[in-house]
Amino acid sequence: MAYDKGNFRNVTIKDVAKRAEVSIATVSRILNGKDRVSPLLAERVLLATKELQYQPNDVARALKIKESRSIGLIIPDIENPFFPALVRGVQDAAKIHNYAVILCNTDGKTEEEKKYIQFLYSKRVDGIAFTESVDNKKNIALLDSLGIPVVLLDRRVEGMKASGVSTDNRLGAFMATKHLIERGKRRIAFISGSPKLSSGAERASGYQDALLSYNIQYDKKLAFIGAFTYESGYAAVENLLLSRYQFDAIFASNDIMAIGAIECLNQYGIRVPEDVAVVGFDDIRLATWYKPLLTTIRQPVYEMGQYAIKLLVEHITGERSSPYEKIFVPELMIRQSSGGLEESK
Amino acid sequence: MAYDKGNFRNVTIKDVAKRAEVSIATVSRILNGKDRVSPLLAERVLLATKELQYQPNDVARALKIKESRSIGLIIPDIENPFFPALVRGVQDAAKIHNYAVILCNTDGKTEEEKKYIQFLYSKRVDGIAFTESVDNKKNIALLDSLGIPVVLLDRRVEGMKASGVSTDNRLGAFMATKHLIERGKRRIAFISGSPKLSSGAERASGYQDALLSYNIQYDKKLAFIGAFTYESGYAAVENLLLSRYQFDAIFASNDIMAIGAIECLNQYGIRVPEDVAVVGFDDIRLATWYKPLLTTIRQPVYEMGQYAIKLLVEHITGERSSPYEKIFVPELMIRQSSGGLEESK
DNA sequence: GTGAAAGCGCTAACAC
DNA sequence: GTGTTAGCGCTTTCAC
Numbered sequence: 001m002a003y004d005k006g007n008f009r010n011v012t013i014k015d016v017a018k019r020a021e022v023s024i025a026t027v028s029r030i031l032n033g034k035d036r037v038s039p040l041l042a043e044r045v046l047l048a049t050k051e052l053q054y055q056p057n058d059v060a061r062a063l064k065i066k067e068s069r070s071i072g073l074i075i076p077d078i079e080n081p082f083f084p085a086l087v088r089g090v091q092d093a094a095k096i097h098n099y100a101v102i103l104c105n106t107d108g109k110t111e112e113e114k115k116y117i118q119f120l121y122s123k124r125v126d127g128i129a130f131t132e133s134v135d136n137k138k139n140i141a142l143l144d145s146l147g148i149p150v151v152l153l154d155r156r157v158e159g160m161k162a163s164g165v166s167t168d169n170r171l172g173a174f175m176a177t178k179h180l181i182e183r184g185k186r187r188i189a190f191i192s193g194s195p196k197l198s199s200g201a202e203r204a205s206g207y208q209d210a211l212l213s214y215n216i217q218y219d220k221k222l223a224f225i226g227a228f229t230y231e232s233g234y235a236a237v238e239n240l241l242l243s244r245y246q247f248d249a250i251f252a253s254n255d256i257m258a259i260g261a262i263e264c265l266n267q268y269g270i271r272v273p274e275d276v277a278v279v280g281f282d283d284i285r286l287a288t289w290y291k292p293l294l295t296t297i298r299q300p301v302y303e304m305g306q307y308a309i310k311l312l313v314e315h316i317t318g319e320r321s322s323p324y325e326k327i328f329v330p331e332l333m334i335r336q337s338s339g340g341l342e343e344s345k
Numbered sequence: 346m347a348y349d350k351g352n353f354r355n356v357t358i359k360d361v362a363k364r365a366e367v368s369i370a371t372v373s374r375i376l377n378g379k380d381r382v383s384p385l386l387a388e389r390v391l392l393a394t395k396e397l398q399y400q401p402n403d404v405a406r407a408l409k410i411k412e413s414r415s416i417g418l419i420i421p422d423i424e425n426p427f428f429p430a431l432v433r434g435v436q437d438a439a440k441i442h443n444y445a446v447i448l449c450n451t452d453g454k455t456e457e458e459k460k461y462i463q464f465l466y467s468k469r470v471d472g473i474a475f476t477e478s479v480d481n482k483k484n485i486a487l488l489d490s491l492g493i494p495v496v497l498l499d500r501r502v503e504g505m506k507a508s509g510v511s512t513d514n515r516l517g518a519f520m521a522t523k524h525l526i527e528r529g530k531r532r533i534a535f536i537s538g539s540p541k542l543s544s545g546a547e548r549a550s551g552y553q554d555a556l557l558s559y560n561i562q563y564d565k566k567l568a569f570i571g572a573f574t575y576e577s578g579y580a581a582v583e584n585l586l587l588s589r590y591q592f593d594a595i596f597a598s599n600d601i602m603a604i605g606a607i608e609c610l611n612q613y614g615i616r617v618p619e620d621v622a623v624v625g626f627d628d629i630r631l632a633t634w635y636k637p638l639l640t641t642i643r644q645p646v647y648e649m650g651q652y653a654i655k656l657l658v659e660h661i662t663g664e665r666s667s668p669y670e671k672i673f674v675p676e677l678m679i680r681q682s683s684g685g686l687e688e689s690k
Numbered sequence: 691g692t693g694a695a696a697g698c699g700c701t702a703a704c705a706c
Numbered sequence: 707g708t709g710t711t712a713g714c715g716c717t718t719t720c721a722c
Contacts, residue, residue, distance in 0.1 A: 012699055023709045028701060038707065053490075058467045059407045060699035063714050068404060070447070070468070078436075079429045079630075088424050091450055100447045100468055102415070105436055122403045123415070123445055145398075230634075259634055285424075289575075289604060291636040357715055368693045373717055383691065405715035408698050 011054045020048040031056060062124065070100040071312060072120035072128040075153070076108040080228075081256060081284040082301065083131075086153065089305020090129055097313050099126070108133030114142065121146050127312040129153055129305075130162075134196045149315035151308045156198040156325070163311045165304050165326040169199050172297040172330030173206025176251050176279045179295070179332055181214050183339055185249035185277055189222040191236045191261060193253035200228075203253045203281065221245050226257050233260025241268055248276060249338075255280035255287050255296055262292070262337065273339040283333055292336035300328050356399045365393040376401065407469065415445040416657060417465035417473040420498070421453040425573075426601060426629040427646065428476075431498065434650020435474055442658050444471070453478030459487065466491050472657040474498055474650075475507075479541045494660035496653045501543040501670070508656045510649050510671040514544050517642040517675030518551025521596050521624040524640070524677055526559050528684055530594035530622055534567040536581045536606060538598035545573075548598045548626065566590050571602050578605025586613055593621060594683075600625035600632050600641055607637070607682065618684040628678050637681035645673050 017024040022041050029035045030045045048054070062068040073090055075083050087103070094101045102120060106112035110133060117139060120128060127149040132139065137157060143150045144161055152164035180188050190207045193200035204223075211218050224239065226232035233252055240247060241264070252258035258280030262272050272278050272292055280287060283298035307326050314320035334341055362369040367386050374380045375390045393399070407413040418435055420428050432448070439446045447465060451457035455478060462484060465473060472494040477484065482502060488495045489506055497509035525533050535552045538545035549568075556563050569584065571577035578597055585592060586609070597603035603625030607617050617623050617637055625632060628643035652671050659665035679686055 014699080024699090025701080025709060025711095026707085029708085032701080034702090036707065041708085055463060055467050057408075057469060057699050059404060059413060059469050060714090061701075062404045063402075063408050063698090063716085064700045064702085066714075073448075077433070078423070079433050081429075081630075084424045084426075084429055087448070088422070088450060091423075091448055100464070102445045103418075103432070103436055103448045105433060118400060119445070122400050124402060124404050263634075285426075286631060286634065289608075289631065289635060358717095359715080369716080370693060370695095370718080371691085374692090377717080379717090381691065386692085402715050405698090406717075408700085408714090409716045409718085411698075 011052045012057065013054075015052055016045065016048045016054050019052060020044040066124075068124045068126055069098055070102060070123065070125050071309070072102045072104060072116070072123075072125045072130075074104045074106060074113060074116050074120075074128060075131045076133055077105050078103070081286055082254070082282055085284075085301040086131075086305040089302040089307075090309055091305075093306040093309035093313075097309070099309075099313070106133060110134055110136050110139065113139050117142055117146070121148060126316045127151070129308050129312055131155060132157070132197075134194075149312060151312045151315070153308050154199060154304065156202075161323055163315065163320075163323045163325065165308045165311065165328070166199070167299040167304070167328045167330050169202035169330075170206040170209070172281060172299070173203035173251070173253070174210045175206075175330065175332045176281065176297050177207045177210030178214075179334070179338060180249045180251060180277055180279060181210065181216065183249075183277060186216060187219075187222065187247045188216075188249040188251055189224070189237075189240055189247045191224045191226045191233055191250065191252040191257050193226060193228040193257070195225065200253060207251055222247055226253065228254050228257060230256045230260040230263075233257030234264045235260075237261045237264040241270075250276060250278045252278065252280050255282045255284045255294060258294060258296070258337070259286070259290055262290075272337055277338040279338050283331075287333070288335070295335045295338035295340075296333050298331040298333050304328060356397045357402065358399075360397055361390065361393045361399050364397060365389040411469075413469045413471055414443055415447060415468065415470050416654070417447045417449060417461070417468075417470045417475075419449045419451060419458060419461050419465075419473060420476045421478055422450050423448070426631055427573075427599065427627055430629075430646040431476075431650040434647040434652075435654050436650075438651040438654035438658075442654070444654075444658070451478060455479055455481050455484065458484050462487055462491070466493060471661045472496070474653050474657055476500060477502070477542075479539075494657060496657045496660070498653050499544055499649065501547075506668055508660065508665075508668045508670065510653045510656065510673070511544070512644040512649070512673045512675050514547035514675075515551040515554070517626060517644070518548035518596070518598075519555045520551075520675065520677045521626065521642050522552045522555030523559075524679070524683060525594045525596060525622055525624060526555065526561065528594075528622060531561060532564075532567065532592045533561075533594040533596055534569070534582075534585055534592045536569045536571045536578055536595065536597040536602050538571060538573040538602070540570065545598060552596055567592055571598065573599050573602060575601045575605040575608075578602030579609045580605075582606045582609040586615075595621060595623045597623065597625050600627045600629045600639060603639060603641070603682070604631070604635055607635075617682055622683040624683050628676075632678070633680070640680045640683035640685075641678050643676040643678050649673060 013024045017027045030042050104116040131153040132155050150162040192204050195201050224236035280294050280296040283296045287294035287296050358369045362372045375387050449461040476498040477500045495507040537549050540546050569581035625639050625641040628641045632639035632641050
């Protein structure tokens with residue numbers, strides 16, 4: 001009874017019809033701009049809606065036309081600095097198409113994802129934008145069985161039926177590693193994101209490919225598995241340091257791990273970039289606020305969010321039927337943490 | 346027709362009733378745990394829902410019971426580092442009560458706020474959590490006329506009818522300023538947030554009160570009006586520097602302005618905290634990643650978001666009828682930018 | 691305890 | 707063009 005309380009009167013299409021002395025069908029027609037209606041009645045109806053402050057009830061409309069004009073957005077955690085820009089891109093695009101976006105944080109738990117999918121389904125959302133936590137086809141299959149359009153954000157799933165938007169992670173990692181090599185680094189440590197995520201795995205392979213193409217032996221003692229978190233970046237470097245294994249650079253699979261890494265280096269009195277050069281991935285806002293300014297691979301996160309909704313809406317409307325994969329091109333942002341723009345040898 | 350496509354069959358309560366050989370009323374009763382029903386029928390119905398993978402249609406339910414189990418969350422911008430934690434608090438609390446949260450970014454524009462309020466109303470949300478951009482009673486009045494429960498986030502409105510949750514901004518600003526004074530600072534510049542916001546105005550008054558209680562003359566040449574943005578913090582200091590007016594500390598009304606301020610100081614070769622001590626407000630995550638670590642006033646942002654939903658739900662259910670104002674107590678986080686923990690004179 | 695039926699507010703045939 | 711009416715999927719009287 002939330003919106004029916006107090007002295008507030010819930011105005012329905014019936015009230016408008018009565019006031020304008022027409023049928024409810026006519027009111028509906030006029031408000032939806034379908035069919036032709038006489039200007040005379042249109043005017044009367046419009047006046048009545050104003051006078052009564054009528055706001056159509058979208059719940060009833062949704063039930064009738066089987067279209068809720070809302071979409072679900074499932075992400076791991078809005079507090080992770082990667083996501084705000086993505087979410088904003090999604091919301092801005094959704095707004096243009098008049099969709100409400102329902103935000104869901106899963107903390108990367110498959111079980112939570114499943115719950116939210118069912119929750120969103122019971123709300124009969126028209127589509128879901130989904131940043132999966134693990135490359136787990138179960139939830140994608142669930143979505144598929146529910147028959148609800150999906151677009152995967154920042155993830156790729158083998159042979160998936162859903163559309164997806166992502167950045168070329170392999171290329172980005174290749175560029176980052178290449179950049180370090182070109183600065184004369186040879187012992188480049190790598191902090192991976194979760195290899196279960198496509199983004200994690202692809203970045204790892206980009207790193208290896210770059211080494212290969214410069215004839216540098218891949219050394220697994222220099223490779224660490226992180227979890228895309230500050231703490232895991234810090235821990236990786238601490239382990240590396242304790243191993244006393246030599247290294248002159250670090251490529252971290254995302255910016256917060258890179259920052260965690262630098263923090264740890266600093267803690268041990270190692271200077272960045274003088275002693276060790278560091279490159280991150282994502283180009284979150286913090287990358288340009290942190291000291292040293294972080295050299296990183298930029299992903300157009302906001303645009304990815306926007307594009308995802310563009311695709312999703314196309315699927316919802318039926319404009320597009322087969323899955324499409326949009327892959328954005330990453331960009332190397334050279335800043336202080338890798339030694340800046342000046343040449344080195 | 347989004348969820349009715351392909352080979353997917355939309356299962357309704359009718360299908361379940363048929364399969365379990367009972368009436369739809371019985372199915373409804375069992376699923377909602379109202380009334381008493383015979384265990385026999387209950388079992389049959391539950392089995393049928395499993396077999397058919399029935400998921401109740403919340404849209405229909407919402408129409409019938411006039412309760413959409415969704416709430417709107419209106420904020421200026423999720424990309425502003427203050428908001429992710431707030432949003433997360435809101436969402437986590439909403440989840441517990443089984444509400445969907447619809448996210449809306451207004452960029453602080455009154456007109457956008459109004460549009461979103463109407464949008465949310467047409468969706469018949471059960472309540473709205475609202476971080477107003479300007480102390481504009483119009484939108485609050487609109488909300489009120491729609492009869493929809495509201496709780497104001499991080500804002501206070503004079504004589505408002507809505508509940509609100511905020512931090513004691515005056516006290517926080519007082520603590521920040523006092524801290525600087527106790528470190529021997531006397532010429533403390535102040536960068537205000539928008540004075541049109543309660544948070545902005547209250548922090549300004551806390552700053553002034555602290556000066557007063559230490560018999561330091563308030564000097565308006567040291568006071569600048571910012572906009573809670575990085576750029577405005579930077580610009581304020583640049584103006585201050587150009588004025589060649591003496592100062593030995595800065596209290597900025599939020600952390601990103603403080604960081605903007607420090608960036609500008611650095612740009613001009615001024616060291617923090619050696620030459621100028623700086624204190625911020627909010628304690629966003631960045632405050633502990635930035636160098637120097639930022640001394641700041643901590644607001645329990647996540648908890649504020651949670652509490653807001655607690656209040657909102659109480660209003661929705663009718664458990665609470667008159668507005669309540671929850672004010673959290675701020676906490677001084679002493680870090681490097683003000684000179685750290687060591688004493689100074 | 692259970693079923694029949696009304697009705698939430700809307701759209702879309704279908705008649706006229 | 708416009709009105710009448712069925713019905714979207716559910717909850718809830720009201721009978722029995």
